[in-house]
Amino acid sequence: MLLAVTLFLGLLLALNVLARREVALSHRVLIAVALGVLLGLAAKAYLGHETQTLAAFLSWSDVVASGYVSLLKMIVMPLVLVSMTAAVIKIDAVATLGRVGGLIVLILLATTLVAALIGAMVAAFSGLDLSGLVEGEREMARAETLQHRSAQVSELSFPSILISFLPTNIFADLSGTRPTSIIAVAIFGMLVGTAGLYVRAQSSVLGERILKGIEAIQVLVMALVRLVINLTPYGVLALMLQVTASANASDILNLLGFILASYAAIALMFLMHGLILKVAGLSPSRFFSQAWPALSFAFASRSSAATIPINVEVQIRGLRNHPSIANLSATFGATIGQNGCAGIYPAMLAVMIAPSLGLDPMAFDFLLPLLLIITVSSFGIAGVGGGATFAALVVLPAMGLPVALVALLISIEPLIDMARTALNVSGSMLAGTLTQRILQMPVAPENTRQEVTE
Numbered sequence: 001m002l003l004a005v006t007l008f009l010g011l012l013l014a015l016n017v018l019a020r021r022e023v024a025l026s027h028r029v030l031i032a033v034a035l036g037v038l039l040g041l042a043a044k045a046y047l048g049h050e051t052q053t054l055a056a057f058l059s060w061s062d063v064v065a066s067g068y069v070s071l072l073k074m075i076v077m078p079l080v081l082v083s084m085t086a087a088v089i090k091i092d093a094v095a096t097l098g099r100v101g102g103l104i105v106l107i108l109l110a111t112t113l114v115a116a117l118i119g120a121m122v123a124a125f126s127g128l129d130l131s132g133l134v135e136g137e138r139e140m141a142r143a144e145t146l147q148h149r150s151a152q153v154s155e156l157s158f159p160s161i162l163i164s165f166l167p168t169n170i171f172a173d174l175s176g177t178r179p180t181s182i183i184a185v186a187i188f189g190m191l192v193g194t195a196g197l198y199v200r201a202q203s204s205v206l207g208e209r210i211l212k213g214i215e216a217i218q219v220l221v222m223a224l225v226r227l228v229i230n231l232t233p234y235g236v237l238a239l240m241l242q243v244t245a246s247a248n249a250s251d252i253l254n255l256l257g258f259i260l261a262s263y264a265a266i267a268l269m270f271l272m273h274g275l276i277l278k279v280a281g282l283s284p285s286r287f288f289s290q291a292w293p294a295l296s297f298a299f300a301s302r303s304s305a306a307t308i309p310i311n312v313e314v315q316i317r318g319l320r321n322h323p324s325i326a327n328l329s330a331t332f333g334a335t336i337g338q339n340g341c342a343g344i345y346p347a348m349l350a351v352m353i354a355p356s357l358g359l360d361p362m363a364f365d366f367l368l369p370l371l372l373i374i375t376v377s378s379f380g381i382a383g384v385g386g387g388a389t390f391a392a393l394v395v396l397p398a399m400g401l402p403v404a405l406v407a408l409l410i411s412i413e414p415l416i417d418m419a420r421t422a423l424n425v426s427g428s429m430l431a432g433t434l435t436q437r438i439l440q441m442p443v444a445p446e447n448t449r450q451e452v453t454e
Helices: 002-020 025-047 051-089 094-125 137-154 158-164 170-174 181-202 204-229 232-246 249-254 256-279 284-301 308-318 323-333 339-357 364-377 388-398 404-439
Strands: none
Touching: 002 025, 002 051, 002 232, 025 051, 025 232, 025 284, 051 170, 051 181, 051 204, 051 232, 051 308, 051 323, 094 256, 094 323, 094 339, 094 364, 094 404, 170 181, 181 204, 181 323, 204 308, 232 284, 232 404, 256 284, 256 339, 256 404, 284 308, 284 404, 308 323, 308 404, 323 404, 339 364, 339 388, 339 404, 364 388
16 A cells, blocks of 8 residues: 555645746646546555555545545635626626526526436437346335435426525525525625626716725635635545546446446537537537636546636636636536536436336427426536436436435446536536627736636
């Protein structure tokens, strides 16, 4: 184990050397992903038969992995609150705020509808059928847990989900006590910013003071954000090591077909993002190259919320989206209209379950309600705890399908969830970029801009 820990520390130092030589952040992240996978495979090969030794080694690497994710989570709420307040107060009028937010949500829901259709088609043409899978004792135990949680989910109506978005105790939401805390903090920030707009309209002097104060706080918070983001290569290295070394080979082989089909659907949706950008007159290659730091971290961390700081930074500095658009799309995209978790995943599950119940998943009277339910429910996934599993727990009962079969796929969820989360983040950045293209809001002057990859 000592050798493995030494090698891990050596790779961290190597990444530090690359940083000192001013290698681009995106390149260092890519190198970190490769190094993490290689070290994880090596650790699994040489220490896999010594379970306790491998666990001890991973506990040391987890200090870096969990430490980095904790730092990102630490800055999410301050970033959302300050950025949303600043984004709104800098907008010229309240009407502009409505156009920006409405357009972003519309794009998120539209792309989720497309993602659901792609997921359904891939599952159908792949011939995937959950009826052939055997539910073992482990899966049945998980099924009982999911049934209990599903009962809690079923009590939520769409109006109650919308109400859950509203802040009642902002201090509690800042500590993340509810699944909808991020949206609640975002709404509070927007309300504070809107109040600031009214003050600016009534008193230019007082409004200017408030604006300067918010800008000063935002500069401080963004400096903290960049400080944490500079640690991304180290965090990604440790995260990829954890995922690779702890993967269960037997679980992967048992459901390899579902994994391959899921990645195929996700890849097709990424291509759809590129096609949408092309139709809008934007460069897909530039978009994805600039988005790489955020996508790679989302892939390794499996957290759309934790990726918000990097998402905002990429949109402003790399994609040159207006700060208001960047903050709104990153925040909304972490909880609303997630292309991967709320779109592709429940659609694939529904199509895979349907044949075992004698239903034709490609029948119009099955497919159309499925797509509509997925699109509407994707707006409220944050209200039921978040995540792809809970998206399925909302969609499947609405379609009259059993939720117990969801448990069969939990064992390989982390491997698929990595790509799904990256797709979620790509969808949020796509919404921001298209909104910027449509509204043509001004961006930072060229001489104050710094590319995210520099």
